[in-house]
Amino acid sequence: MKRLFLSLMLLGSALPASAAEVLTTIKPIGFIAAAITRDISTPEVLLPSGASPHDFALRPSDIRRIESADLVVWVGPDLEQFMVKPLAGKSNTLTLLDIPGLPLHRFSEEDSHEHDHDHDAGAHEAHGHDHDDGDHDEHDHDHHAGGIDPHIWLGPNLAVPIAKAIVERLSAIDPANQARYQANLARFEQELALKDKQVASMMEPVKKQGYFVFHEAYGYWERHYGMQAKGHFTVSPERRPGAKTLVAIRKALEEQQARCVFAEPQFKPDVIESVARNTGAKVLIQDETGGDLAVGPDAYIQWMDNMAKGFAACQ
Ligand SMILES: [Zn+2]
Numbered sequence: 001m002k003r004l005f006l007s008l009m010l011l012g013s014a015l016p017a018s019a020a021e022v023l024t025t026i027k028p029i030g031f032i033a034a035a036i037t038r039d040i041s042t043p044e045v046l047l048p049s050g051a052s053p054h055d056f057a058l059r060p061s062d063i064r065r066i067e068s069a070d071l072v073v074w075v076g077p078d079l080e081q082f083m084v085k086p087l088a089g090k091s092n093t094l095t096l097l098d099i100p101g102l103p104l105h106r107f108s109e110e111d112s113h114e115h116d117h118d119h120d121a122g123a124h125e126a127h128g129h130d131h132d133d134g135d136h137d138e139h140d141h142d143h144h145a146g147g148i149d150p151h152i153w154l155g156p157n158l159a160v161p162i163a164k165a166i167v168e169r170l171s172a173i174d175p176a177n178q179a180r181y182q183a184n185l186a187r188f189e190q191e192l193a194l195k196d197k198q199v200a201s202m203m204e205p206v207k208k209q210g211y212f213v214f215h216e217a218y219g220y221w222e223r224h225y226g227m228q229a230k231g232h233f234t235v236s237p238e239r240r241p242g243a244k245t246l247v248a249i250r251k252a253l254e255e256q257q258a259r260c261v262f263a264e265p266q267f268k269p270d271v272i273e274s275v276a277r278n279t280g281a282k283v284l285i286q287d288e289t290g291g292d293l294a295v296g297p298d299a300y301i302q303w304m305d306n307m308a309k310g311f312a313a314c315q
Contacts, residue, residue, distance in 0.1 A: 020174040022166075023069035025080050026053050027290045028153035029096070029162070031300035033073055035188040036166050038297035040177050044069070049291045052266050053079050055238040058086060066090065070173055073166060079150035092173060096152060099165045103158065105219060106146050107235070154288060155220030156196050156304060163188055184297070195301050199308040203227055209314045210258035212249055214267060217288050221307065230258045233275075237267050246275055253279035260314035262286040286310040 022043040024030040033043040046062055047053060053075075058066075066072055066086045074083050076097030087093050097104070152158045167185045171178040203225040216232045230252060233241040252258050253276060260282045263272045266289065276283050287310065290303040 018174070019177060020070040020170055021068070022071045022073060022170070023065055024072075025074040025083060026153070027293070027295065028288070028300065028303060029073055029075065030295045031290060031293070031303055032153070032159055032163050032188075033166050034295050035191075035297050035300055036163055036170065036181055036184050038184045038187070040180055040184075043073075043295060045295055050266050050289075052237050052289075054236050056080070056082050058082055062086075071166075071169055075150050075152060078148050092169070094165060094169050096162055096165065097148065097150065099161055102152070102161050103155070104148055104152070105223065107149055107216060107219075149216075149219050151217045151220060151288065154218055154307075155224055156192060156199070157224050158220060159192060159300060160189055188300075191298075191301050192304075195304050199304055200225055202308045202312045205315055206311050209260065210252075211260040211262060211311075211314050212252070212258055213262045213286065214264045214269065214272065218286070227311070233261075233269070233272065237264070241269070241271055246271065250275050250279070253281040256280070260284050262310070262314075264288070265291060282314065284310065284313050 019037070019041040021041065022033050022037060023046060024033050024043055025046050027045050027047070027049065030043045030045040037043060044065065046065060047056060063086055066083075067090070069092075071092045071094060072083075072087060072090065073094045073096065074080050074087070076095045077084050078097060096102070152162065163185055167181045170181050174181075207225075207227050210230045213229045213232045214234070215237045216235050218229060222228055231245075231249065233245060233249065249261070253261070258281060261272050261276050262284050263269065263286075265285055265287050272283055287306065290299065290306070293299045293303055293306070
């Protein structure tokens with residue numbers, strides 16, 4: 001008994017004293033956090049794989065996880081509207097959209113105007129989705145125009161400032177591990193820079209190909225690598241593509257203006273298949289959410305590689 005007690009004591013002392021428990025809303029942010037907490041702790045992710053932050057409702061067990069986490073990292077109300085209330089009374093939260101100097105961009109005005117027309121015929125309930133700013137009616141063409149694009153994890157150039165902000169907060173909460181967080185940040189920056197170079201060369205041939213994406217999510221990636229989609233089926237996944245948009249995309253595919261259309265595994269809209277049918281365009285899958293990857297210290301780099309391969313399939 002005494003020996004058992006002793007070995008438990010030894011085991012206990014080998015474990016990190018009290019590493020901070022990080023909870024992120026979505027997986028790709030969990031990937032960045034995991035690079036920082038390498039060999040210290042593994043971040044938890046609130047949204048299950050395949051769930052869309054555009055349309056998510058918290059369960060009571062989620063609320064408990066939010067309450068017990070030492071640090072909650074979320075993008076901001078532009079993406080996870082469902083987090084606003086649960087986070088209201090919590091002090092240890094990191095709102096990534098508030099990081100000073102983060103190179104954010106806005107959705108284009110012209111584009112959203114067109115889409116709002118398309119969507120006027122459809123349902124207009126807002127399930128806390130990102131591209132709304134609240135009330136809108138049939139004649140409101142502004143609810144998406146000029147809004148902040150919240151898909152910040154799509155920008156490899158944003159990953160470092162995000163990682164730095166996580167290090168800063170974790171160092172304050174868990175000062176015992178500060179040096180290790182810093183060392184992990186340095187390693188992440190190095191690995192990211194290397195992967196970024198590889199991806200840039202993988203994107204070179206793709207730049208010449210026109211393509212359509214399912215929803216307007218890839219702007220940060222496209223700007224960073226000098227690519228540009230011909231357009232998207234819908235501004236936000238919970239909105240069905242408008243009839244005018246479908247006709248326009250079909251026409252562009254028939255005229256060979258674009259070679260590929262990218263579906264997303266979470267939504268699998270048959271509409272993409274039918275629009276592309278008999279046009280010669282390839283239907284490919286792009287997964288911005290990292291759904292098939294486990295959260296771990298190398299996952300963000302792996303996710304970049306997967307994204308790059310996804311785009312590179314359009315050749
Ligand atoms: Zn999105």
